[in-house]
Amino acid sequence: MAKNKGSSRKGLMLVVLLLVLALGAGGANLYVLWSQSGKTQASELEDMPAAEPVPEPPHYVALEPFTVNLQSSQYDDRLLYVVITLGVADEQSKQQIEDYRPHLRSRLLMLLGEQEDEALLASGGRQALAEKVLALFDEPFAERLTAPQVKEVLFTEFVIQ
Structure with missing residues (x-):
């Protein structure tokens, strides 16, 4: 029996080992x-192109309608009714146009x-008229101000009568 106990212990030790x-x-x-899967995911992320920055949303300033008499050699009275929307570069330019709206309307x-x-x-x-309107913004509205950055002039309504 002693052999059985020793061999069973050795067998048990072998199984545990x-x-x-x-x-x-x-x-x-x-x-x-x-x-390895962590390295693979990291390398896949490195291989992916960098995300393009999200462009800033456009800033527009809608102006009240204008009705003016036009110069005409053929007709006595010609009227221009126009609604202008300005595309500006940033919020600061938009705010400056809002602050100096009477100056802009006069110009x-x-x-x-x-x-x-x-x-x-x-x-x-x-x-050509849109380019002339853009040229109005080459000069600031007041001293010690920079001119607002207007990128585009959009005519949303344009009627000559």
Whole structure:
């Protein structure tokens, strides 16, 4: 019986030793797999192109309608009714236009009143007027101010009668 006890102990020790080795090998295998999958995900993220910055939303300032008499060689009275929306570069320019709206309206009324009906009706006449309106913003509204950055002039309504 003594031999049976010794051999059963040796067999039990062998089984425990094999079980510990198997668990250790399995644990090492899981560790290697997890560490590699983390590296793979990190390298995949590095390989992805950098996300493009989200462009800032456009800033627009809608002006009240303008009605002015046009210069005309053929007709006695010609009227221009126009609604202008300005595309500005940033919130600061938008705020400056809002703050100095009376100055801007005065400048625009003088510019629009100097226009000739034939020039506005000709091909490219409205584009030329838009460029003249943009040129109004080369000068600041008041001393010690920078001119607002106006990027585009949009005519949302344009009627010559």
